[in-house]
Amino acid sequence: MQLFKTLRLATRDYQHEWKTSICFVLGLSAVLGPMMVLYGLKVGIIGGMFNQLIENPINREIRPVSSGRYERAWLGALHRRDDVTFVVPHTRNIAAMIELQSQRASRIIKAETIPSDHGDPLLDPIRVTPTGLHAVVLSRSAANKLKVDVGDTISGSIKRRYRDQSERVHIDLKIIGIAPLESFARDGVFADLRLVEALEDFRDGHAVPALGWTGDVVTGERTYPGFRLYARSIYDVENLERLLNEAGIDVRTRSTQIALVVKMERNLNAIYWLIALIGLVGFALSLGASLWANIDHKRKELSVLRLVGFRTGDIIWFPMIQAFYTAVLGTLLAVGLFQGVAWLINDLLGQQLSNGEPVCILYQEHYIAAAVLTIVTALISAILAGIRAARIEPSDGLREL
Amino acid sequence: MTAEANPISIYQIRNLLLDRESQGVSFRLAVPSLQIRQGEKIALIGESGCGKSTLLDILAFIAQPTESDGFLFHPEELDVGVHIDYHWRKRNLNQLGDLRKKHIGYVMQTGGLLPYLNVRDNMNLSRHVLHQEDDGSVEQLAMQLGIARHLNKLPETLSTGERQRVAIGRALAHNPSIVIADEPTASVDPFAAEKIMSLFISLAEARNITVIVASHAWQHVNKLGLRRLSHHTQRSSDGRTTETIVNG
Structure with a gap:
């Protein structure tokens, strides 16, 4: 050669x-x-x-369109799926409203409480998880209106009509983080599910012993009207949507935009x-x-x-x-x-x-x-x-x- | 020079024919008998178109004879002769190529130097193909040919005469048994031609290399002691067939 x-x-x-x-x-x-x-x-x-x-978790978000009765166990099973990274139950929207007041601003604002948990994609960028009944993450807009920052404590209050009496309770909330604007554009409070449940319980006339709020004692399995779910990736959204539809749950997703x-x-x-x-x-x-x-x-x-x-x-x-x-x-x-x-x-x-x-x-x-x-x-x-x-x-x- | 002094013939050809047809004219080269001994210097003189080049091609295993009764090639280095006609029949072109690269040096009419290689590499081409080491023989040869100062130049920078000297050097560099030269000085002026030719012959003589030179008109055959092959060409009256017979 x-x-x-x-x-x-x-x-x-x-x-x-x-x-x-x-x-x-x-x-x-x-x-x-x-x-x-x-x-x-x-x-x-x-x-x-x-x-x-x-990158935007909103594209992986799946929410039911109308309210249903979802059990904790069912949601837990959903969470354990490989194609699901995060699920958190929701309480009723109206019951989740809270009035917030800070010492720095004269205004009282009404904000939605958003149940959160470890691994919440909306709080991913700031790596903070609100845990317990007195720690919250504020949305950017709420923090601006209240002129507060991380470390400040604000006061939250809700009221109810209970046995023909108007009742108002107050709760101190420590701000442990402020969510980025992309995560939540309105006035909102990311909170531990237990806090959101407590607000709903109080409104419904139930007792919340942990906060010293009185009311009726209720037993039995709690159900939730909705949930917030995130698929592992945008490619899993379509499949999850179909799965939930088959289970009779109408969901709102971004699958059309993704497609x-x-x-x-x-x-x-x-x-x-x-x-x-x-x-x-x-x-x-x-x-x-x-x-x-x-x-x-x-x-x-x-x-x-x-x-x-x-x-x-x-x-x-x-x-x-x-x-x-x-x-x-x-x-x-x-x-x-x-x-x-x-x-x-x-x-x-x-x-x-x-x-x-x-x-x-x-x-x-x-x-x-x-x-x-x-x-x-x-x-x-x-x-x-x-x-x-x-x-x-x-x-x-x-x-x- | 007699057969007894050097009993081995490097070429032994009997009844060889080559027919060729082009544009309605048929051409035949016939070699009834040809013997060339090792170290002989042969000249083929004749006008162009008489078949000199065809004979050279046959002797260089480039052109295939139409038929022959025997075509034995037996250079000194080989113990037994090689039947060239057999290899042609078997189409063993690579074997013929190997024989050519080992035993034959070829000087082309216009040098045939590779324009992208310098003089040294052009002269070394035949040696490199044979995996021969650089032993200074190319430099020595270049000195003898008077082109030593051009060794690192590209052919395009040389004169025609210098290029022919390089071509001769390349044909001799790998120490072949035979050097075949087809009109090696046709493109050079007569004075330079004579000088180059005598240099070529003396270098071949010193190395006991057989030389076969074709030329169309050349007065110096006798002076350089070359054996002239006899040949005569006949043309038919209508000019459609030409036959050349070579003997020697």
């Missing part, structure tokens, strides 16, 4: 014919570069939309690959044709190699090695082009996008895929030229005809 010698000669020839080589490389990057930019835009834009979908983005990605992918395929075939044909024609140009030199004893099997590598160089250099140049254009796009458009995510981006695996695809295509298109080169006989170039 003279493969190493063929490699050396093909390399020297490629260097010597640098003008032709540059044309090959430019031709390749002219096809590959724009294709990478196109794909980068697809990855950036669709990827950004996906990230927003994935829209998924469908958009699929369509854009199809369009992209169609363009890429056309580009790739065009590149393969043009490189193949150039290499094929180049064999005529090199006929004499190749026949000299045959004359000094290179076998047909060695000669076949000659155009393939050169096609490999074209593919590698062309890919590198295309990557350079892409990075320049991507930088420009991100710099120009990035300022207009609030989240600051890149509009045009490719990841390592995309670069590797582009290189592998290009090299394989180049080698395939060089095979015909290689076979043609191998057919050259020593006598072909001996005399100028």
Whole structure:
């Protein structure tokens, strides 16, 4: 095998014919570069939309539309599912309202209490869990109106009509965290479920011994009118929705929006690959044709190699090695082009996008895929030229005809 | 030079024919008998189109004879001769190629140097294919050919005459048994041609290399002591068939 010698000669020839080589490389990057930019835009834009979908827990949220009677055990079973990350029961909405007052603001505001627990996706960013009857996390809007911050204590109060008497109770609440604006836009209080239950119990005329509130003593299993559930990922939402529907529970989800983005990605992918395929075939044909024609140009030199004893099997590598160089250099140049254009796009458009995510981006695996695809295509298109080169006989170039 | 002094013939050919047809004209080369001994210097003189190149191609195992009663190739280094006609019939092209690369050096009309290799690498090409180590012989040869100062230059920077010297160097560099040269000085002026030719012959002589040179018109055959192969060409009256008979 003279493969190493063929490699050396093909390399020297490629260097010597640098003008032709540059044309090959430019031709390749002219096809590959724009294709990478196109794909980068697809990855950036669709990827950004996906990230927003994935990062915002609201998209994974599932809530029943109308109130039902859900038991703790049933909700527990739901929680244990692999595709569910978090479930917390709800009390009745009206019963969950609480009036809040701080010493710093004169206003009294009405806020909703939101049952929370460990692993609540809405409180994920601040990593705080309200536990017990006197600790709460305020929503940003409520905290602003009350002019309070973490560590402050506020007073909550609720009233009821009990045995024809109006009664009001007060409870001190320590603020252990403030939820980000995205988690809850209205005035709200994230609280331990026990606190929310206590408020409901008091309103219903029941006793809450832990807080010293008097009333009727009630026994029996508690049921909840609703719950707040989060799927593991946006891809699990559709399945969970179907499952709950089958159980006779109408739920509200973002599955339509998710499906829209998924469908958009699929369509854009199809369009992209169609363009890429056309580009790739065009590149393969043009490189193949150039290499094929180049064999005529090199006929004499190749026949000299045959004359000094290179076998047909060695000669076949000659155009393939050169096609490999074209593919590698062309890919590198295309990557350079892409990075320049991507930088420009991100710099120009990035300022207009609030989240600051890149509009045009490719990841390592995309670069590797582009290189592998290009090299394989180049080698395939060089095979015909290689076979043609191998057919050259020593006598072909001996005399100028 | 007699058969007794050097009993082995490097080429032994009997009743060889090669027919070729192109554009309605048929051409036949007939070699009833040809013996070339090791170390002989042979000249084939004749106008172009008479079949010199075809004979050279046959002797270099490049062209396949249409038929032959015997085509034995027996260079000194081999214990037994090789039946070239057998390999052609079996289409053992790679074996023929191997024989060629080991035993034959070829000087092309226009040099046939690779433009992307410098003079040293061009001369070394035949050696490298045979995995011969660099032993300084290429430098020595370049000195003898008067091209030592060009060793690191690309062929395109040399004159035609210098390029032919490189081509001769390449044909000799791997110490073949035979060097076949097809019009090696056709593109050079007559004065330079004579100088190059005598240099070539003396280098081959010193290495006991058999030389076969084809040329269309050349006055120096006798001066350099080459044996001229006799051949005569007949054309049919309508010009459609040409037959060349070579003997020697």
